[in-house]
Amino acid sequence: xxxxxKTNICRLVVLCVFGFVLHxxxxxxxxxxxxxxxxxxxxxxxxxxxWQQHLVAGNFIQTLPxxxxxxxxxxxxxxxxxxxxxxxxxxxxxxxENEISSQLTARDDVGNxxxxxxxxxxxxxxxxxxxxxxxxxxxxxDQKITPTDTYANYNVVWQSxxxxxxxxxxxxxxxxxxxxxxxKEDLSNFKINFQRITNALNEDAYWNPIRLDVDGYLNQLGxxxxxxxxxxxxxxxxNPFVSVVTEKSPAGTKNTTFNGGLDVKYVxxxxxxxxxxxxxxxxxxxxxxxxxxxxxxxxxxNENRQFFVEGTEIFDKGGYLYTRRIGGAPISKDxxxxxEDEEVKENPVTSNIxxxxxxxGKSKNGxxxxxxxxxxxxSEAEIKNINANTTRKVVTNPLTNYNAIVLDKALKNNSSxxxxxxxxxxxxxxxxxxxxxxxxxxxxxxxTYSMYFKKALSQKYFSNTEDEFGHEYYGYAGKVSGKWRGGxxxxxxxxxxxxxxxxxxxxxxxxxxxxxxxxxNNKPKKIFSRYQVFLDHQQRYYYSLMKxxxxxxxxxxYGVFKKNNHTFFAEFRYLAKGKNFFEARTKDRHxxxxxxxxxxxxxxxxxxxxxxxxxxxxxxxxxxxDVFTNEFITGYGLRARVGQHFSLxxxxxxxxxxxxxxxxxxxxxxxxxxxxxxxxxxxxxxxxYAVNSTLxxxxxxxxxxxxxxxxxxxxLKNNGDFMTNNFSINPDxxxxxxxxxxxxxxxxxxxxxxSEVSLACKLGSNYYNAAVNSNYGTNLKRVLxxxxxxxxxxxxxxxxxxxxxxxxx
Numbered sequence: 001x002x003x004x005x006k007t008n009i010c011r012l013v014v015l016c017v018f019g020f021v022l023h024x025x026x027x028x029x030x031x032x033x034x035x036x037x038x039x040x041x042x043x044x045x046x047x048x049x050x051w052q053q054h055l056v057a058g059n060f061i062q063t064l065p066x067x068x069x070x071x072x073x074x075x076x077x078x079x080x081x082x083x084x085x086x087x088x089x090x091x092x093x094x095x096x097e098n099e100i101s102s103q104l105t106a107r108d109d110v111g112n113x114x115x116x117x118x119x120x121x122x123x124x125x126x127x128x129x130x131x132x133x134x135x136x137x138x139x140x141x142d143q144k145i146t147p148t149d150t151y152a153n154y155n156v157v158w159q160s161x162x163x164x165x166x167x168x169x170x171x172x173x174x175x176x177x178x179x180x181x182x183x184k185e186d187l188s189n190f191k192i193n194f195q196r197i198t199n200a201l202n203e204d205a206y207w208n209p210i211r212l213d214v215d216g217y218l219n220q221l222g223x224x225x226x227x228x229x230x231x232x233x234x235x236x237x238x239n240p241f242v243s244v245v246t247e248k249s250p251a252g253t254k255n256t257t258f259n260g261g262l263d264v265k266y267v268x269x270x271x272x273x274x275x276x277x278x279x280x281x282x283x284x285x286x287x288x289x290x291x292x293x294x295x296x297x298x299x300x301x302n303e304n305r306q307f308f309v310e311g312t313e314i315f316d317k318g319g320y321l322y323t324r325r326i327g328g329a330p331i332s333k334d335x336x337x338x339x340e341d342e343e344v345k346e347n348p349v350t351s352n353i354x355x356x357x358x359x360x361g362k363s364k365n366g367x368x369x370x371x372x373x374x375x376x377x378x379s380e381a382e383i384k385n386i387n388a389n390t391t392r393k394v395v396t397n398p399l400t401n402y403n404a405i406v407l408d409k410a411l412k413n414n415s416s417x418x419x420x421x422x423x424x425x426x427x428x429x430x431x432x433x434x435x436x437x438x439x440x441x442x443x444x445x446x447x448t449y450s451m452y453f454k455k456a457l458s459q460k461y462f463s464n465t466e467d468e469f470g471h472e473y474y475g476y477a478g479k480v481s482g483k484w485r486g487g488x489x490x491x492x493x494x495x496x497x498x499x500x501x502x503x504x505x506x507x508x509x510x511x512x513x514x515x516x517x518x519x520x521n522n523k524p525k526k527i528f529s530r531y532q533v534f535l536d537h538q539q540r541y542y543y544s545l546m547k548x549x550x551x552x553x554x555x556x557x558y559g560v561f562k563k564n565n566h567t568f569f570a571e572f573r574y575l576a577k578g579k580n581f582f583e584a585r586t587k588d589r590h591x592x593x594x595x596x597x598x599x600x601x602x603x604x605x606x607x608x609x610x611x612x613x614x615x616x617x618x619x620x621x622x623x624x625x626d627v628f629t630n631e632f633i634t635g636y637g638l639r640a641r642v643g644q645h646f647s648l649x650x651x652x653x654x655x656x657x658x659x660x661x662x663x664x665x666x667x668x669x670x671x672x673x674x675x676x677x678x679x680x681x682x683x684x685x686x687x688x689y690a691v692n693s694t695l696x697x698x699x700x701x702x703x704x705x706x707x708x709x710x711x712x713x714x715x716l717k718n719n720g721d722f723m724t725n726n727f728s729i730n731p732d733x734x735x736x737x738x739x740x741x742x743x744x745x746x747x748x749x750x751x752x753x754x755s756e757v758s759l760a761c762k763l764g765s766n767y768y769n770a771a772v773n774s775n776y777g778t779n780l781k782r783v784l785x786x787x788x789x790x791x792x793x794x795x796x797x798x799x800x801x802x803x804x805x806x807x808x809x
Contacts, residue, residue: 029208030223031056031192036080040087042172044163051089054078058090060196060205065529065565067212067522071205075116075196079224084232088132088173090116092196097166101199101608102136104645104690106698106748108143108152110135112608112641115197116171119145119221122182124189125366126218126414130154130180133195134171137644138162138693146313147216147414153309156180157237157754157799177232181270181362185229191221199608202565212522212530215447215480219414235267236802239754243795245283250765250787263307272361272369277307280353282327283793284746284760292706292738294662294678296582297506300324307356314360314370314406317418318437318454321404322504326374327353330397331430336381345384351376351397366410374402378427399427402502413443420456422502433501434459437472448481458497470497470508486517495544507582511541531559542581545588550578556600569602569616583663584671584716591661591673592720594625610641627675627722629659635682647688655680664713664734667727674710674731681705681776694750701743705779708736709772737774739767739783754799762791 034054041048055078060071073093080087092114094100105111110133117133129145138161144154156179161172182190194207208222239262246256261279268274285304293299301324303309308323315321330351336344359371379397384390407419418439425432437456443449456472471494478487495509518534536554541547556571574597579590602616615636622628635653642648657678664674684702691697710731714722742764750756765788767779 028222030225031077031079031207032226033079033081033086033224034226036082036087040080040172040174042159042161042174044161044170044172046089046091046170046172050080051078054080055089055091058194058196058207060194060207061209062203062205063210063212064204065202065560065562067530068209071196071198072201072203073196073198075194075205075207077194077207079118079192081227081230083230084177086120086173086175086177088118088171088175090171090194090196091168092116092171093168095167097164099198099200100136100164100169102164102644103641103647104137104693104696105135105139105647106688106690106696107139107693107750108141108155110139110141110197111647112199112610113137113139114169114199115141115195117141117195117197118173118175119193119195119217120180120224121145121191121218121221122180122187123362124191125410126191126216126221127366127410127416128181128362128368129191129218129221132158132160132173132175134160134162134173136162136164136169137690139690140693144311144313145218147218149313149316151309151313153306153311155310155754157801159753177230177270178235178267181267181273182230183364184231184269184271185364187227187229190224190227191218192224193221202606202608213482216414232270233803235265235270237265238800238802239263239265239797240800241281241795241797243281243283243793245281245791245793247792248788248790250789252787268361271363272359273311275307275311275356275358275360277356280305280307280356281793281795282306283791284758284795286700286746287742287744287762287764289702289704290740290742291704292708292736294708296585296663298500298504300504300506307358311358311360312370312372314368314408315372315404317406317408318420318439318456320420320422320435320437320456320499320503321372322500322502323372323374324504325424325502326356326402327351327376330379331426332394332396333379333381336383336394336396338383339385341387342383342385344381345391346382347396348379348381351379351400353377368406368408368410370404370406370408372402372404376400376402395428398430401425404502413445413447415442416440422499424501429463431460431462433498434461435499435501435503446481448479450476450478450480450487452476456497456499458499460498460501468496468498470494472497483520484518485520486515488515489513492543509543509581511543511546512538513540514538527561527563528559529562529565531557533557542579542590547579547581547590549581550593551576565606565608567604569600571598571600573598573600579720583661584673585663586666586671589671589716589718590720591716591722594628595623596628597621597623607639612639613637627659627661631655631657631660645690649686651682651684653680653682661722662708664710664729664731667725667729670725670727671716672713672725672727672729673716673722674734675712675714677707677709677711679707695748697745697747699743699745702741703780703783704738704740705776706736706738707772707774708734710734732770735770735772737769737771737779739779741765741767741780741783741788752799755797757796758794760791760793760795763788765789 055076058075058077060075062069076091078089101114103111103113113135119131121129131143133141144151159174163170196205243259248254259281264276266274282305288301354375357373362368378399380393381396383392403423405421409417420437422435435458439454442451454474458470460468473492476489491512493508493510497508499505516536520532522530534556540550552575554573558569560567577595578593581590599619604614605612618633620631633655637651639649661673664672682704687699689697713729713731715725745761748758765786767783767786
């Protein structure tokens, strides 16, 4: 299944929302693989006699838009092997060459191009698979597939070639056995599927039919016969790199560094993979989308560093790992004690990573193993005594070791039992942290019902105070098959549970009950090609006081129109009067939140067209409130393809909250809130130009603007209401007008397999004042005039296969 960036959302909707029954499944197809008896040249021509000898009709079946019907276009397939490679051939017929969509894009982004792909599950256990796909423009995409998700960060070395003809296009692939995990002795359970995406027809079709009413994808693959045991060569590779990085701070300070490092990958017996990164360089990681945070919770940013996003799917289990902690902000960065005549001269905002190690594997008895380790160096802030003109150093982050271990055992019916341990060990007196969790996921034989349970224990060990332990409990049971589906869950976090040393947890102290019910029809007869209606109800309590925080009821629907492949979403949610226990920034203090109704609407046009649009809006109405007034949120995205080489995406999001409340300060023994008007605008544009399938230039520009206008202040009462006070606090002193502008440019040239030269340039500037009445044009001009931070990085990475090195000796 082509589960690329383009179709990942479609997959999650179709395979996780639509379907869920395994009975009455279409009979599994099988295809025989043959030994390659001649040299196969990967040229997109398929002139070798052995190809013609073993070519078979694919007889693909649609999954979209007309599920279960034969594909409107003919596809022939063949598959061969030798001791080192799988060879795949696809011949995709069309009525006219103008029907072939061959948009050029970056690797792993299929854009609007036609696609041919192969998906394999070497163990045949429906727990881990691989997707290798090629667009009609020759762009490669490879991904790892799990029962619940896909990982486009999986990148391996393989060959492919595409050639276009008047009435067809041909794809040839050469996939090393070294790039996948498989059982060493018995390959009789090897599963396979082939996929074709035809944009002109809005069609997604497969060799082995993919039922929309079946839970999962890997369990629907066909059978590969004829593959005996394989003894591939040594699986050891090196990726040395060199880079030069020039950085300029907003103050004008410049620094140029020359770097070199090495990434090593070794796979033992095609089961266990060791990744080591020595002196890693993340200078080309994309910029974070910074925001002005008004909430009491930490902002979570995406992980963009390659080492942490490639081959880390096993560590996602349970949701306890946040790898941005490695190399993140020093733990004591904001906890420096100064005397009256001292100031901070220098204070690092990140910790330096010394080395990284990652080990993953799977035994023949179904035990998957993952170990992730990272070590960061000591960080120091420099403090200057203004009067004495002296400086001193303060340790803000000690030498720290981060370690994550996951053991995942496959059980009957694709059930699983998982053990997780995350630990952070720090030198010196700063506390150490540990998290241990046990997860159990159950499916019955027909996958009609499922249950999921987890228990976690967080531990903090202090040197001069009492240790701290926290607990998490979670349970879910539901019916996951048929048109009618539903489930119920309970979640409990006590007020001591804290996984944030190596994870991300916005809040604890929560008891939550949730239930949902849905009806799905994926074969309606008239207007829609599929639609769904669902109900959702949740009750949440502040656990330590057992006070109800929030209760809501949600009714929603979505559907896809047959005629034009457009999609609509609609949701209505009613939230009863509740309590907010976190905005006051004081334990166990709350303010009362009025009842409210939210209406959400979204419409998406056909993304397979050269121009597509998606737009949404949210209307919020408050009831019986003297402080809150109605809110309006909207946004849209416009995607356009211009010719074969160029594409752009522009998005804009606006939030208008004319009257709300927020914490200002603590005054004496009182908690002071302010009523405020918040306007937030986020504009972003992404431009992509692909010269060919190996040379690509991408640029992203983003401007973020927010104004926070306080117009009154009052004291929070013990019962959660507000009252006037006599404090001489001017609300205007807390007004904020914040802008951020950043540009990311990245050019990549892949001059050899897995070897590339890349040039990255990142510019960022901030503009901040209290002019909340200034207009957009003025703010954009000012932020562009600000001194910016700049990072320019030129990097070359070269792939070395140990087998090739041995042959050259």
